[in-house]
Amino acid sequence: MGRRRAKADEAATWPRYFADRASRSQDPALRAFYEAGMPDPDTPIGEVEMVALDFETTGMDVHQHAIVSVGLVPFTLQRIRPAQGHYWVVRPPRPLDEASIRFHRITHAEVSTAPELDTILDRLLSLLAGKVVVVHYQGIERPFLDAAVLDRRGERCLFPLIDTMNLEARQVRQGWWRRVQTLLGVPQTSIRLGDSRARYGLPSYSAHHAKLDALATAELLQAQVAKHHSPETPLGDLWS
Amino acid sequence: MEAEVQEIREHLKRYPPFDRLESEWLDRIAESVEVAYYRDGTMIQEYGEPIDTLRYVRSGAVEVYRHNGELYNRLSEGDIFGQTGLLHKRQVRFPAKAIEDTLLYLIPAAVFDRLSNEDDHFADFVELSGPRLKAAVEQNERENDLMVTRVRRLLSRSPVTIEETASVRDAARMMTENYVSSILLAARTDQNDDRAFTGEQGDYWRVTGILTDHDFRVRVLAAGGSADTRLADIKHEHLITIQSEESVYEAMLAMLRNNVHHLPVLHRRRPVGVVHLSDIVRYETHSSLYLVSNIFNQSSVKGLVRLMPDVRAAFIRLVDEGATAQMIGEAMSSIGRSLIRRLIELAEDELGPPPVPYCFMVNGSMARNDQSISTDQDNALILDDSFVPEQHDAWFAALAKRVSDGLNACGYPYCEGGIMATNDKWRQPLSVWRRYFEEWINQPDPERLLHSSIFFDLEPVYGEERFVEQLQDRIAERASQSPLFLASMARNALNRTPPLGFFRTFVMEQDGRHNNSINIKRRGTAPLIDVIRVHALSVGSRSQNSFDRLDDITRADTLPAGQADRLRYALEFLSMVRIRHQAHDLKHHHAPDNNIEPENVSDEERHNLKDAFQVLSNAQKFLRFRYPMPNR
Numbered sequence: 109m110g111r112r113r114a115k116a117d118e119a120a121t122w123p124r125y126f127a128d129r130a131s132r133s134q135d136p137a138l139r140a141f142y143e144a145g146m147p148d149p150d151t152p153i154g155e156v157e158m159v160a161l162d163f164e165t166t167g168m169d170v171h172q173h174a175i176v177s178v179g180l181v182p183f184t185l186q187r188i189r190p191a192q193g194h195y196w197v198v199r200p201p202r203p204l205d206e207a208s209i210r211f212h213r214i215t216h217a218e219v220s221t222a223p224e225l226d227t228i229l230d231r232l233l234s235l236l237a238g239k240v241v242v243v244h245y246q247g248i249e250r251p252f253l254d255a256a257v258l259d260r261r262g263e264r265c266l267f268p269l270i271d272t273m274n275l276e277a278r279q280v281r282q283g284w285w286r287r288v289q290t291l292l293g294v295p296q297t298s299i300r301l302g303d304s305r306a307r308y309g310l311p312s313y314s315a316h317h318a319k320l321d322a323l324a325t326a327e328l329l330q331a332q333v334a335k336h337h338s339p340e341t342p343l344g345d346l347w348s
Numbered sequence: 349m350e351a352e353v354q355e356i357r358e359h360l361k362r363y364p365p366f367d368r369l370e371s372e373w374l375d376r377i378a379e380s381v382e383v384a385y386y387r388d389g390t391m392i393q394e395y396g397e398p399i400d401t402l403r404y405v406r407s408g409a410v411e412v413y414r415h416n417g418e419l420y421n422r423l424s425e426g427d428i429f430g431q432t433g434l435l436h437k438r439q440v441r442f443p444a445k446a447i448e449d450t451l452l453y454l455i456p457a458a459v460f461d462r463l464s465n466e467d468d469h470f471a472d473f474v475e476l477s478g479p480r481l482k483a484a485v486e487q488n489e490r491e492n493d494l495m496v497t498r499v500r501r502l503l504s505r506s507p508v509t510i511e512e513t514a515s516v517r518d519a520a521r522m523m524t525e526n527y528v529s530s531i532l533l534a535a536r537t538d539q540n541d542d543r544a545f546t547g548e549q550g551d552y553w554r555v556t557g558i559l560t561d562h563d564f565r566v567r568v569l570a571a572g573g574s575a576d577t578r579l580a581d582i583k584h585e586h587l588i589t590i591q592s593e594e595s596v597y598e599a600m601l602a603m604l605r606n607n608v609h610h611l612p613v614l615h616r617r618r619p620v621g622v623v624h625l626s627d628i629v630r631y632e633t634h635s636s637l638y639l640v641s642n643i644f645n646q647s648s649v650k651g652l653v654r655l656m657p658d659v660r661a662a663f664i665r666l667v668d669e670g671a672t673a674q675m676i677g678e679a680m681s682s683i684g685r686s687l688i689r690r691l692i693e694l695a696e697d698e699l700g701p702p703p704v705p706y707c708f709m710v711n712g713s714m715a716r717n718d719q720s721i722s723t724d725q726d727n728a729l730i731l732d733d734s735f736v737p738e739q740h741d742a743w744f745a746a747l748a749k750r751v752s753d754g755l756n757a758c759g760y761p762y763c764e765g766g767i768m769a770t771n772d773k774w775r776q777p778l779s780v781w782r783r784y785f786e787e788w789i790n791q792p793d794p795e796r797l798l799h800s801s802i803f804f805d806l807e808p809v810y811g812e813e814r815f816v817e818q819l820q821d822r823i824a825e826r827a828s829q830s831p832l833f834l835a836s837m838a839r840n841a842l843n844r845t846p847p848l849g850f851f852r853t854f855v856m857e858q859d860g861r862h863n864n865s866i867n868i869k870r871r872g873t874a875p876l877i878d879v880i881r882v883h884a885l886s887v888g889s890r891s892q893n894s895f896d897r898l899d900d901i902t903r904a905d906t907l908p909a910g911q912a913d914r915l916r917y918a919l920e921f922l923s924m925v926r927i928r929h930q931a932h933d934l935k936h937h938h939a940p941d942n943n944i945e946p947e948n949v950s951d952e953e954r955h956n957l958k959d960a961f962q963v964l965s966n967a968q969k970f971l972r973f974r975y976p977m978p979n980r
Contacts (some may be wrong), residue, residue, distance in 0.1 A: 311406060
C-alpha cells in the first residue's frame, strides 16, 4: 500500500512540474517541450503515443562521458514505426576512448564529421514533446540528456519515462520467492535488454546501435504490457 | 542504411518470396516495415476487419482459420499472411491467432500493391494458389527443351519422295543416291483430296507411306519379292506422321507408342522431312526409346530383367533433364506396356496360339499413362465369349501366370489387392466383364466400388483392343447417367485427405496433429486422380490419362471457372515432387518410396505443396456438394 501511495504522489507532481517549467523556461525549444505537456497519469497505456529512446555513450559516468549516438522510434501499443524514427551520430565534447569504440562500433572518423549534439537538440525535443518516453535502463538516458541540456542551454530537462528494465525487475526480482532465492544465493535473473526480450519470445538483434535498441525496447514494452498488464493499465502505474 | 532496416532486410531475404526480390525492393520493404507484438493466444485479425498491411512472422507461430473456424494453416518464422484480405477489398478473409508469443513485421498495403504490380514472381506468390502453382509448373516446362523445341528443328534435309507406282529397284537406287535410309511414297490425287499437297508442277499429291532399309529386308527379300515389286504393294497400312510444329517430345511419344523409328514430318499436308529415332536420341540423350526396342529384342524373362537397371537410369535421366510428370508418366508406361507385350509374345511362343481371341488389359497407373518407377501391377484378361473354361482356361491361366511372374521379376510387384489376370475373377469373357461393369454402375455402393474403382482406368495392351474399347464406350455412356454411381465414386474419392502442409519440421494434419513424414501418393496424387476420375466419368469422357480427362472436363465446361486448371497444376506439381523424390532415392541406392520428409523439402517447394494440398482439399469439398447421394 505504501508503495502505491508514494507512486501516486510522485505521478501527481509531474503535471505540476511541467506547468511550472513551461512558464519559466528561457530556452524556446525547452519551453515548447514543456508546453506540449504530457498525458494524464490516468490515461490507459493503450491510448498514448510513445517514443522509444536510446543513447550510445562513451561510458557510464555522466560527469566523464558523453553521448555519441541517439536513436528513437515512435510507437503505440498496436504499432511500432521504425520508418518514422530517427538516428543521429553526434560529436562528443571529449575525445572517444578505444574501449567505447569497441563497444558501440562508432569510429573516430564517423564522429569527427558528425554534428554537435546542440544542433540536433531542438529537433530531438520536438520529437519527444507530448509523448511518453520509453527507455531500457533510465540510468543512462535520463541523466545524460539532463546533463547535456544543462550544459548547452543552462536549464534542466526532466520528464517521466517508462523504464522497461524497471518493469522487468518488478516481474523477476520481486516477491517472496525471489527473496528466498536471494537468501539461498541463487544468482539474480538477468534483466538486460536481450535477456529480457528472450523471455517473451522476441528475437535477438545485434545489439548496441541506438536505433535498433530503441526498436528492441519498443517491442519489449509491447510484450511486457501484453503479458503482465493490459491496454487499460493507467500510465501512472508504469512510468517513473 | 540504418541498423534496424539492415536487421529486418537480412531476415526477410532468407524467406520466399522475398528471397527472390531485387535488392532495391528489399531495401524499400525493410524501410517501410512496422512492427507489432502479439501474446500467445491473442487474435491478430478477425474476419471482415479492415486490413492495411501484409503480415510477416518474424518470430513465434500463428494459426489461420477459415471463416467457419476450421483450421486453414499454421505459420511460423518467415511465413506471410493477410494477402488474401489485401487482394479482396482490404478486408480480412481468414482470421488469425497467435499460438505462441509472436512478433510480426507489417508491410504497408501501398508497398504490397506496388510490389505485386511490378514483380511477377511476388505477385504469383501472394495470389491465390492457382497462379503460384501454375508459375511453378510453367517454370518447369520452360526449362524443358523437349517440350518447346519443334520437331522441324531436327530436320536436316528435305524428304526423298517417290511415286508409289515405281518399283522397289527404283526406290533402292534413289535411296542409295541420296544417302538416306528411308523414302516417302506419294500418289497422284486431285485437289478435292483433303490430304493433297501441290507438287512442283502444280499437280496434286498425297503421302501414302514410308519405306525403310528394314522394310526391304523384311517385306521384299524375306517375303521372296522381286526387284520389280511395286512399292504400293509392300507399304504399311497405317502411316504414322507428325506435324512439323509439334514438339520433339510429341515425336518421341509417337515413336514410343507405335514402336517405329522413322516418322514423316508434315507441314500441313506437305512432307518436309523424316525424323529418325537417332535424331531425337542425338538431340536428347534419353534412352527410353532405345529401351523399348531393346525390350522387343529380348528372348527370355532373364533378358528382360537385365534391362531393369536401364529403366531406372532412363527414369533418373528424364527427371534430371527436367521432363514433366506427364512426359515421365508416359515414358514409364510405354516401357511397362512394351514389357507386358514382350512377356506375352514369349509366353505365346511356348504355349502355342490362344484357343480363343483375348485382350490383355491393364488398369490403374499403366492405363492412365502415369506410371512411376515403383508401382505394382494391375491387369486382367478379357476373353472372347466363345470361351469355355474347361477347355480353354488352362491356357489363359498359364499366360496370366507367366506375365505376372515376369512382371514381378522385373520389379513390378504382385498387386496386393489381387487385381491380376492370375485371379480367376479377373480372367473372364467379355460378357462377364460387361456384367461386372453393369453391376458396379447400376447397383453401386461405396464399399463395393472401393475395390473395383481401379477398373475404371482401363486400357488394352495386347490382343483384341476392341474388347476394352467396348467396355470403355459402355462406361462412358452409362456412368454419366447414374447419379448414384457418381455419388458413390465421389464418396470414395474423399477417403484420403491431404494434410494442411508443413509446420516447422512436421507435417501438419487438418486436425492440428503433427506427423514426421507424408505419403505423397496416398495423401496427394492418388486422391487427386480419384477426384478427376469422378468428374471425367460424369462428362462421359473416354480418356484414361488424368491430364486428358481434365481436357475433356474443361471442354464439357461443368466445373467452376479455373478449377480444372488448378487441378492440373496441382497434379503436375504433386506428381513431380513424388517423381523427384523417387529419383533421389534411386540415386542414393534406396528403394524408392512415396514418403516425403519435411526437412527434405525446400522453402519454395513447401509453399507450392501447401497450395497443391489446398487445391485438393477444396476439390474434395466441391465433390461432396457436386455429387450428393440421391435419395433412394
